[in-house]
Amino acid sequence: MSTPCSTTARPRHWRGLLSAGLLALFYALPWLRWDGRQALLLDINARRFDLFGWTLWPGDVGVLIGLLAVLAVSLALLTHLTGRLWCGYACPQTLWRGAFEGIARGLARWLPAVAVRPATQLAWGLLSLWTGITFVGLFSPIAELVAAAPHAGWSGWETFWVVFYAAATWGNAGFLREQVCRSLCPFARLQPLLTDPHTPRMLYDARRGEPRGPRPSGLGGVLGRGRSLLDPTTAQDYVFRATHPLLAGPMPTFSADRLGDCTDCAACVSVCPMQLDIRQGPQADCLACGACLEACARQQHQAGFGTGLLRYCSPQ
Template identity: 90%
Template sequence: MSTPCNGIPRPWRWRGALSVLLLALFYALPWLRWNGHQALLLDINARRFDLFGWTLWPGDVGVLVGMLAVLAVGLALLTHLAGRIWCGHACPQTLWRRAFDWIAHGMAKALPAPAVRPATQVAWGLLSLWTGITFVGLFSPINELVAAAPHIGWSGWETFWVLFYAAATWGNAGFLREQVCRSLCPFARMQPLLTDPHTPRMLYDARRGEPRGTRPSGLGGVLGRGRGLLDPTTAQDYVFRAAHPLLAGPMPTFSADRLGDCTDCAACVSACPMQLDIRQGPQADCLACGACLDACSRQQHQAGFGPGLVRYCSPQAMAGQPRQWWRPRTLALLSMLLALLACGAWRLL
């Protein structure tokens, strides 16, 4: 049987729905009302922060800092336990890059080729402008901001920040794209401090997939035709040879019945927004977005193989070892979170 990994996951078909939900929540947030007033408003001019009926004044800045600290430690704990869930599914860069991709694909399907690029840029620009208005609407009353837009009645600062965030959205999601995650995002640099061998991540089952290569249809997977799983050392040797052919030398020639389940279609690489090859092992730039998992699952299904060649699990689970939920970093982060919550409760009571 296959290497245990807390169950074999299904393709992540919910990714698109989650992105739509989070984007809709962001655009709806400034329009939410509470007792006749904007529910969430950080009014800098009035020096007050309205949060669903709860008003914070300048003297309550400690409460606001505490809330931000709770969110930061909570995100660190989530990353430690569940991997890069934030980066792959909730980060603004991921959400807007995905939205821009949807727009580009939609334009390519609906319009003739000469009109695709200009129409895409116009749609990107409009979405970016509305994003800037929505974001500034969290700091300036959204009703007044939108009402003043047709006759350009914004203040100088409102105009600057709307255009600034519109340009940032357009540039980051439309052009910089993965370079933001790879080179600019500080949270990505913190991942090694938050993860350990028990933290889930996208992994390739080399014992089952290697040696990779094309083969006749109808051959069946390694588990069905009796080849079984390779030993870890041999599997990693094949992975290294495939990744570094000039250094390790050419791969040996294998008969079709000795090949692993990876057909070397490179669908996982094409689907990855970072253009990574998950078969080369865990990589710091991987966002754990699940695009490679979905692509590989489709290819495996078409080939008649079972799912799970690419999985979201921890290295320990991939090796067949039980997962440990309570580790030193887990206890440290959880203690920090509980301490912050206790301080906040004491401050408010």
């Protein structure tokens, strides 16, 4: 089943709000109360799982496995129908990486250059530590955990997991970054099994965009100035030449009126968290985050061209 194309950029603040909301939910979750108890608590010492008023005991482990299976199947179905939207919008790696980048950008704006790096590392470290405490607070009552922190009153396993989770947060979001998605994440390796040719993905319209290149301002888009779309073979030939100049030889020089709508501004490449050039074709590492679509739509709007040079769409 193919889904309609998305050619318009989702406003950046919409994505930012979604990320902020999901992060706030994670940090608030252990503090929520239900009937006088922590609403969500997998209390390993007491061998009970509180889930918003519902209590699971060791004999209910089958229910817990069933719940996890439903979540896994839902994620697989979502990926099949919508592509990697989970990866691009809701995955913890995406959320914390975005938060780390936001902190670094914010501090760079307000602090003198010499203070930015240490302040960024300090802020990342504090956020990572609080993330570790929040995570362990899902397994050990959070109020007691926080109250015991100043007196070093944590048990051995609490200390280990707080430090481990804090280090994993800092390492994944601040150091490994896109390498987590590219090389470590098992879900990313499963994606080809969950998708088919109807699953939407980020696509570049080479027939309209090629040949790419800078041009004088005021030149209309290909549709507006009556240049027809290229045939698919010619369009792919230009993509290949632009991507592999050593193999294919130099690109011919085109007069401005023969250029396509891609101005070769590289905005789509510079915003890509995976450092991809989506003009080379659909790529397995693409997270479907839409950052390239936003950047290109802005650029195309400024140039006075129509939308849809990059689009999130089913190829068939």
